[in-house]
Amino acid sequence: MANLDHTHDPALRCFVPGADGHADFPIQNLPLGMFSPRDGAPRAGVAIGDHILDLPALLAAGLVSGEAARAVEAAGPGLNGLLALGAGPRRALRLRLSELLREGSPERGRVEPLLHAAAACDLHLPARIGDYTDFYVGIHHAENIGRLFRPDTPLLPNYKHVPIGYHGRASSIRPSGMPVRRPSGQTKPAEAAAPVFGPSRRLDYELELGIWIGPGNDLGEPVSIGAASSHIAGFCLLNDWSARDIQAWEYQPLGPFLAKNFATTISPWIITPEALAPFRIAQPPRPDGDPAPLPYLADEADQREGAFDLALEVLLATPGLRAAGRPPFPVARSNTRHMYWTVAQLVAHHTCGGCNLQPGDLLGSGTISGPDLESCGSLVEATRGGRQPIRLPSGEERLFLEDGDEVILRAWGRRAGFAAIGFGECRARVVGGGP
Amino acid sequence: MANLDHTHDPALRCFVPGADGHADFPIQNLPLGMFSPRDGAPRAGVAIGDHILDLPALLAAGLVSGEAARAVEAAGPGLNGLLALGAGPRRALRLRLSELLREGSPERGRVEPLLHAAAACDLHLPARIGDYTDFYVGIHHAENIGRLFRPDTPLLPNYKHVPIGYHGRASSIRPSGMPVRRPSGQTKPAEAAAPVFGPSRRLDYELELGIWIGPGNDLGEPVSIGAASSHIAGFCLLNDWSARDIQAWEYQPLGPFLAKNFATTISPWIITPEALAPFRIAQPPRPDGDPAPLPYLADEADQREGAFDLALEVLLATPGLRAAGRPPFPVARSNTRHMYWTVAQLVAHHTCGGCNLQPGDLLGSGTISGPDLESCGSLVEATRGGRQPIRLPSGEERLFLEDGDEVILRAWGRRAGFAAIGFGECRARVVGGGP
Numbered sequence: 001m002a003n004l005d006h007t008h009d010p011a012l013r014c015f016v017p018g019a020d021g022h023a024d025f026p027i028q029n030l031p032l033g034m035f036s037p038r039d040g041a042p043r044a045g046v047a048i049g050d051h052i053l054d055l056p057a058l059l060a061a062g063l064v065s066g067e068a069a070r071a072v073e074a075a076g077p078g079l080n081g082l083l084a085l086g087a088g089p090r091r092a093l094r095l096r097l098s099e100l101l102r103e104g105s106p107e108r109g110r111v112e113p114l115l116h117a118a119a120a121c122d123l124h125l126p127a128r129i130g131d132y133t134d135f136y137v138g139i140h141h142a143e144n145i146g147r148l149f150r151p152d153t154p155l156l157p158n159y160k161h162v163p164i165g166y167h168g169r170a171s172s173i174r175p176s177g178m179p180v181r182r183p184s185g186q187t188k189p190a191e192a193a194a195p196v197f198g199p200s201r202r203l204d205y206e207l208e209l210g211i212w213i214g215p216g217n218d219l220g221e222p223v224s225i226g227a228a229s230s231h232i233a234g235f236c237l238l239n240d241w242s243a244r245d246i247q248a249w250e251y252q253p254l255g256p257f258l259a260k261n262f263a264t265t266i267s268p269w270i271i272t273p274e275a276l277a278p279f280r281i282a283q284p285p286r287p288d289g290d291p292a293p294l295p296y297l298a299d300e301a302d303q304r305e306g307a308f309d310l311a312l313e314v315l316l317a318t319p320g321l322r323a324a325g326r327p328p329f330p331v332a333r334s335n336t337r338h339m340y341w342t343v344a345q346l347v348a349h350h351t352c353g354g355c356n357l358q359p360g361d362l363l364g365s366g367t368i369s370g371p372d373l374e375s376c377g378s379l380v381e382a383t384r385g386g387r388q389p390i391r392l393p394s395g396e397e398r399l400f401l402e403d404g405d406e407v408i409l410r411a412w413g414r415r416a417g418f419a420a421i422g423f424g425e426c427r428a429r430v431v432g433g434g435p
Numbered sequence: 436m437a438n439l440d441h442t443h444d445p446a447l448r449c450f451v452p453g454a455d456g457h458a459d460f461p462i463q464n465l466p467l468g469m470f471s472p473r474d475g476a477p478r479a480g481v482a483i484g485d486h487i488l489d490l491p492a493l494l495a496a497g498l499v500s501g502e503a504a505r506a507v508e509a510a511g512p513g514l515n516g517l518l519a520l521g522a523g524p525r526r527a528l529r530l531r532l533s534e535l536l537r538e539g540s541p542e543r544g545r546v547e548p549l550l551h552a553a554a555a556c557d558l559h560l561p562a563r564i565g566d567y568t569d570f571y572v573g574i575h576h577a578e579n580i581g582r583l584f585r586p587d588t589p590l591l592p593n594y595k596h597v598p599i600g601y602h603g604r605a606s607s608i609r610p611s612g613m614p615v616r617r618p619s620g621q622t623k624p625a626e627a628a629a630p631v632f633g634p635s636r637r638l639d640y641e642l643e644l645g646i647w648i649g650p651g652n653d654l655g656e657p658v659s660i661g662a663a664s665s666h667i668a669g670f671c672l673l674n675d676w677s678a679r680d681i682q683a684w685e686y687q688p689l690g691p692f693l694a695k696n697f698a699t700t701i702s703p704w705i706i707t708p709e710a711l712a713p714f715r716i717a718q719p720p721r722p723d724g725d726p727a728p729l730p731y732l733a734d735e736a737d738q739r740e741g742a743f744d745l746a747l748e749v750l751l752a753t754p755g756l757r758a759a760g761r762p763p764f765p766v767a768r769s770n771t772r773h774m775y776w777t778v779a780q781l782v783a784h785h786t787c788g789g790c791n792l793q794p795g796d797l798l799g800s801g802t803i804s805g806p807d808l809e810s811c812g813s814l815v816e817a818t819r820g821g822r823q824p825i826r827l828p829s830g831e832e833r834l835f836l837e838d839g840d841e842v843i844l845r846a847w848g849r850r851a852g853f854a855a856i857g858f859g860e861c862r863a864r865v866v867g868g869g870p
Contacts, residue, residue: 131606136689146688156687161630162621166689167602167696171566171791172654181655183788186597186729195596197729197787219607219698220616246788252591253581254571254601255690261602262788263654294621294632352632353618353681354868355696356606433789 003277007094010419013103016115019049023412024422030097031269031424032079032234034124037116042124044075044082047269047424048101051115058114063100063107067092078127079270083214083233084359087273090214090233094274123268125175126236127212127360132173132264133350134208134240135165136366139340144369144381160290163297163341163349168240168364169261175268176426182403182433183262185246199433200243202386203401206367207314207377207409209336210238210266211343213361220354225299228344229306231357234270237409237426238364241265244380244400266362267409267426275421279413280305284337296352297345306342310411311335312368314377317406320394328408329392332382334368334375336411403432438712442529445854448538451550454484458847459857465532466704466859467514467669469559472551477559479510479517482704482859483536486550493549498535498542502527513562514705518649518668519794522708525649525668529709558703560610561671562647562795567608567699568785569643569675570600571801574775579804579816595725598732598776598784603675603799604696610703611861617838617868618697620681634868635678637821638836641802642749642812642844644771645673645701646778648796655789660734663779664741666792669705670778672844672861673799676700679815679835701797702844702861710856714848715740719772731787732780741777745846746770747803749812752841755829763843764827767817769803769810771846838867 006012007028013020014027025031025047035045035052044055058064059072071089074081082090100111136142139159146154158164174180182203188195214233217223223231240260247259283303292298299306312335315328341349346363367377376382379400382390389397401407409426441447442463448455449462460466460482470480470487479490493499494507506524509516517525535546571577574594581589593599609615617638623630649668652658658666675695682694718738727733734741747770750763776784781798802812811817814835817825824832836842844861 131604133692158623158630158684158687161623162685164685164689165692167604167692169566169602169790170605171793171796172789174654181789184657185788188593188596194726195593195729197731200788219609222619243788249593250597250599251688251690252593253686253690254599255686255688257568257600257602258784258788258790261790291629294630296632349693353620353635353678353693353697354607354616355604355693358606361606 003274007098008278008418010417012098014048014101015103015105015108016049016051016101022049024424025049026419026421027098027101028419029271029275029421030094031271031275032082033126033269034078035121036124037121042077044072044079046097047118050118052118052121054114054116061110061114063110064093064096068096078360080127080360083127083212086215086230090272091274094272123175125173126268126270129170129173129360129362130358132168132170132362133165134168134364134366135163135346137163137339137341138366138368138377140338140371141367141369141377141381144376148385161294163346165350166255168264172261173264173266173362176265176428178265178428179431180241180263180265180428181431183243183246183258184433185243185258186249187245188249195249200245201400202244203430204242204244204379205314205401205407206240206242207312207332207334208238208240208367209365210236211346211363211365212236212270213357213363214359216357216359216361217351219356222354223347223351225297225302225344225348228347231347232273232343234272235276236270237267237411237423239265239407239409239426239428240364265426265428267424269424271423276308276413278415278418279309281307281309281337283307283342293345297348299344302342302344306344307339308336309415310413313410315408315410316392317408318392318394318396319404320396321392324394326393331390332374332376334370334377336368338368338370339365401430403430405430438709442533443713443853445852447533449483449536450538450540450543451484451486451536457484459859460484461854461856462533462536463854464706464710464856465529466706466710467517468561468704469513470556471559472556477512479507479514481532482553485553487553487556489549489551496545496549498545499528499531503531513560513795515562515795518562518647521650521665525707526709529707558610560608561703561705564605564608564795564797565793567603567605567797568600569603569799569801570598570781572598572774572776572781573801573803573812575773575806576802576804576812576816579811583820596729598781600785601690603699607696608699608701608797611700611863613700613863614866615676615698615700615863616866618678618681618693619868620678620693621684622680623684630684635681636835637679638865639677639679639814640749640836640842641675641677642747642767642769643673643675643802644800645671646781646798646800647671647705648792648798649794651792651794651796652786654791657789658782658786660732660737660779660783663782666782667708667778669707670711671705672702672846672858674700674842674844674861674863675799700861700863702859704859706858711743711848713850713853714744716742716744716772718742718777728780732783734779737777737779741779742774743771744850745848748845750843750845751827752843753827753829753831754839755831756827759829761828766825767809767811769805769812771803773803773805774800836865838865840865
């Protein structure tokens with residue numbers, strides 16, 4: 001497996017209390033983000049256990065140099081400049097951070113004062129997002145959704161040839177923790193003669209992997225499939241909130257619009273390709289009879305290790321569960337291996353006509369559902385189109401989201417011989433719409 | 436008619452040579468943009484005849500003050516800051532510019548040195564475009580396109596209720612003059628069993644009105660139809676280049692993606708709502724039997740003067756026409772009165788679910804075709820789906836665009852008792868794709 005080095009050693013210990021064995025952020029992870037200490041200005045940071053290390057302060061203290069320093073210098077006000085530098089400086093920074101935070105680090109005394117308790121910090125979007133594109137690579141999701149509309153032919157003829165995608169709204173992307181207001185919009189109840197305007201009654205989540213673009217390409221200069229990975233700077237979780245009733249009425253013929261653009265929530269830490277190297281897997285073989293990808297989407301290395309084995313989870317916290325003192329309830333478990341296309345294929349496809357990607361652009365994978373009801377990445381799938389409710393331990397039932405419900409997405413890489421790492425939470429609560 | 440003042444007086448004369456009677460930019464227009472003199476840095480400017488007045492230089496010379504100065508101070512590096520201020524400072528700047536540039540202006544001697552010959556300047560995008568949304572409000576276009584797919588029911592059931600729109604790609608928007616590379620992509624010829632990858636053979640233009648967003652709204656705070664106009668900072672022409680063969684294969688079920696995102700060309704001058712005030716008209720009555728807009732889209736003032744009477748034109752310059760020494764050939768003439776929804780309705784609809792618009796966001800109207808073949812805003816309509824060629828005076832024929840073809844969009848407001856004003860060119864040449 002490519003790109004493994006001593007920063008992945010599961011025996012590494014960190015001097016920051018609680019970092020070793022941390023569910024998300026042990027020393028083998030080292031994700032990048034933008035944070036503010038209380039009453040402080042936003043700045044670049046790295047998550048370590050339940051703390052955040054201040055990167056500009058690290059630079060000011062003379063604790064990083066060379067390529068690693070170049071990475072920190074390029075960061076801020078968002079991480080766009082750092083993402084633009086590509087893998088070299090990002091890896092150099094990772095190597096240095098791994099040394100500095102290690103148990104026995106000679107610099108421990110100088111590093112410790114630069115740590116902030118994460119609970120006392122605000123997390124921001126890690127970069128200015130120029131353009132946001134959402135794909136549709138969860139083939140089980142596409143089949144589940146398609147079946148609701150076309151029982152006999154759930155997948156359209158283009159699905160296995162084209163990594164289907166569409167442009168989303170960048171301005172309404174928010175980091176984990178910001179509430180999401182239930183949107184109003186036009187819907188047309190089946191029995192009604194004309195549409196009505198009002199709050200969505202079929203509000204849903206979508207479990208997605210987010211992909212952060214690094215260097216990017218010039219307009220008119222496609223990125224080849226072989227070079228595509230070098231343009232990916234990291235990953236996050238993404239909740240593509242969807243109002244199914246608005247979507248059903250508006251989406252023909254140009255696709256979803258207001259049904260999606262009222263909010264998108266992402267986890268605030270950029271999990272780097274370096275951190276995820278141990279969890280790379282071969283692209284799962286296509287079912288017999290499926291077409292081979294066209295040459296512009298085919299690459300041997302990508303086939304060998306272009307996919308990921310990451311466990312995904314959706315948890316729901318409802319008013320009833322909270323009142324009963326119960327924890328968030330897991331409503332779905334899935335895995336990134338259910339993506340029909342690799343992230344490199346998404347980049348190659350997105351640019352094959354010349355479209356330019358820019359540092360800090362964000363791609364969504366589309367909903368990553370598994371093959372069964374327990375692995376559905378959205379409620380409309382898990383409830384079979386809003387017909388079979390999900391039952392919660394509080395006695396509550398859900399077809400779609402109610403005001404006060406909180407959706408939490410999680411992801412982990414776990415593999416024998418490696419430290420487990422996580423993405424951190426992608427969490428947001430639904431609040432009632434306007435008057 | 437609201438908002439007419441002495442800046443609209445057709446008797447006004449300007450001391451800049453060639454400005455009076457200029458096809459686009461007489462003193463009654465005064466559009467805003469970003470330009471660079473040769474070897475100079477980009478800066479804000481106003482077009483006057485064949486010249487550009489340097490706005491920061493005007494400020495530095497002490498020739499603007501108060502609200503007008505505030506507008507200039509907010510401009511740069513793009514005009515986003517100026518657009519964000521809304522109508523007050525923008526109008527104050529217009530009033531002052533009209534005084535300064537007038538025949539007999541006492542400041543003529545101080546203004547003249549701040550003028551640049553437009554031919555010696557580069558024009559840029561006038562603002563950083565955060566998000567770009569494309570609508571579909573040309574009802575004749577929607578009918579023409581729909582008829583190609585569904586001869587019996589060209590308009591889908593939602594069309595007369597929902598201002599249909601979708602998110603487009605902001606990163607590939609370029610100002611007039613930049614060449615457009617023919618995109619490659621997946622297409623599936625009707626007779627083929629599987630898709631192929633290669634250059635688009637059905638490259639098309641789309642004639643659209645662009646709408647620049649001014650102040651914008653916060654996430655979760657819809658803009659009411661009554662307030663919508665105050666969020667519009669100006670207008671431009673927009674060519675939504677489209678690869679029809681890529682579009683036909685990819686667009687189900689999530690809408691156009693690579694078929695559109697390889698390039699969008701806009702005219703570089705922001706024509707202000709103030710300049711267009713004389714060309715406001717009542718919203719054309721809906722045909723008998725059409726539904727009334729839902730209340731969130733209905734406003735008396737908008738109905739009374741929310742539409743525009745602007746003549747639109749598409750011209751084609753081909754290698755054959757150029758070789759024959761012939762001018763660009765007009766292939767279509769249309770009018771903004773063929774928009775089924777007003778620009779205020781687009782803003783109200785876009786935000787009704789809480790989506791936030793930001794200063795410098797751009798909306799496209801969708802293709803504005805008229806009712807007949809000579810008023811089609813795209814080739815796929817004018818050639819009835821690529822079947823009936825357009826004949827040019829050079830003897831050439833066109834079903835779709837060829838390499839070397841140049842598309843020029845124009846727009847004018849003309850009304851008895853007022854000076855005619857224009858938008859300036861939206862022009863780009865198609866160049867061959869990759870290797």
